[in-house]
Amino acid sequence: MSYMHPITVWITGLPASGKTTLGKALQGLISQLKIPVVLLDGDEVRKGLCSDLGFSPADRTENIRRVANMAALLNSQGVVTICCFVSPLISMREMARSIVGPKNFFEVFTDAPVEVCQSRDIKGNYSKAINGSLPNFTGISDSYEAPMKPSLRLNTAELSEGEAADILYDHFLRWVDK
Incomplete structure (x- = not known):
């Protein structure tokens, strides 16, 4: 594979839909190619x-703006x-796409029903969101707008982690080799 240009793989979906699991798997596979790669995880970024x-x-939008700028800098x-990142609104992801650059923005939708995500929520x-002690929780008290035309949609309710990671890696290789 000829590595043409660095990109941002933006993995979006409901909480517990498999974003970080897939991101870590992809990071490991890309690292094996000796390509520099960084994973930015929503929970970790919010700690620092x-x-x-x-x-x-407004805070969610600012969170995504900061992350997109960091991704563009790294690229x-x-x-x-x-x-x-959950990045629940289409407008947030479009902002991120415009900051990173459309040619460098590979949007992945981890598509899983809220019931499946609830069952995975360790x-x-x-x-907490259902009983009212965690307000503004995407999928329960806040909405999630699914991507209309993601670069890749992965049904993480039906695919195993390994299957989803293999599909994501295959699409990543095709994207960067354009």
């Missing part, structure tokens, strides 16, 4: 870079960036 932000619409340095956030 975006620790001053809450979950209001400019030759680093593939994998961003695992943090208990869905239960």
Whole structure:
């Protein structure tokens, strides 16, 4: 494979839909190619870079703006960036796409029904959101707008982690080799 240009793989979906799991798998596969790659995970970014932000619409938008700028900066340095963020609104992802650049933005939708995501939720956030102790939770009290035309849609309710990772990696290789 000839590595043409660094891209941002933007993985979006409901909480517990498999974003970070797939992102980590892809990161490992890309690393084997000796291509510089960084994974930015929503939970981790909110502990540091975006620790001053809450979950209001304005704060969520600012969170995505910061991450997209970081991804663009990393891309400019030759680093593939994998961003695992709920990024619940189409407008947020379009903003990220415009910051990173449309040619460098590979949008992946981890598509799983909310019931499946609830069953995978080891943090208990869905239960907290349902009982009202966790406001502004995407999929329960806040909406999620599915991508209309993602670069790749993965049905993570039906695919195994390995199957989904293999499909994602195959599409990644085709995308960067354009």
